[in-house]
Amino acid sequence: AQSVTQLDSQVPVFEEAPVELRCNYSSSVSVYLFWYVQYPNQGLQLLLKYLSGSTLVESINGFEAEFNKSQTSFHLRKPSVHISDTAEYFCAVSVFNQGGKLIFGQGTELSVKP
């Protein structure tokens, strides 16, 4: 079975500071990795994903995540956050050829303060 652990439930940070949201997963088989974001009063949106190839993936709004197989991690980073990045962030995995069902972590609430 697969599981996802997000190590921080809440991360407060000041605007323009760097941030890292941590995600570790457990799986005996290869997985795809995702970060989803939920802005206040909105649905879940895909932020970025790792399927194969380069272990560093980027989003259009400046976030990046690196797949580290040896540490079974997929941490999300941004060098300088904005107020508008305030949201809840979910890390998720799916298993190749098992229908695509997502297994989510518990979420990290990122709060960016001015």
Next chain:
Amino acid sequence: GAGVSQSPRYKVTKRGQDVALRCDPISGHVSLYWYRQALGQGPEFLTYFNYEAQQDKSGLPNDRFSAERPEGSISTLTIQRTEQRDSAMYRCASSWGGETQYFGPGTRLLVL
């Protein structure tokens, strides 16, 4: 363009009543997924369909929960004899059959 839609957005019901939650996926999407999200938790998988065929229902918590997608498009998740522990956000997602799922806004269910 039209995304995934869900209705109702909010549902308040009394314990013991049946509820039906509807999901309208993105046009042409093959796969449709249902998830449940309790407050302060991540979404948990319930079931999914490819076209009209239910491929995996391992996440349905008990036999009060059922889902259908009779024409391979709109899906209904039905909860019979609701209990207070069923209160949660119910999320639907669809995909082309690939890895990226697009989520709807969710239905918040409150069982009194």
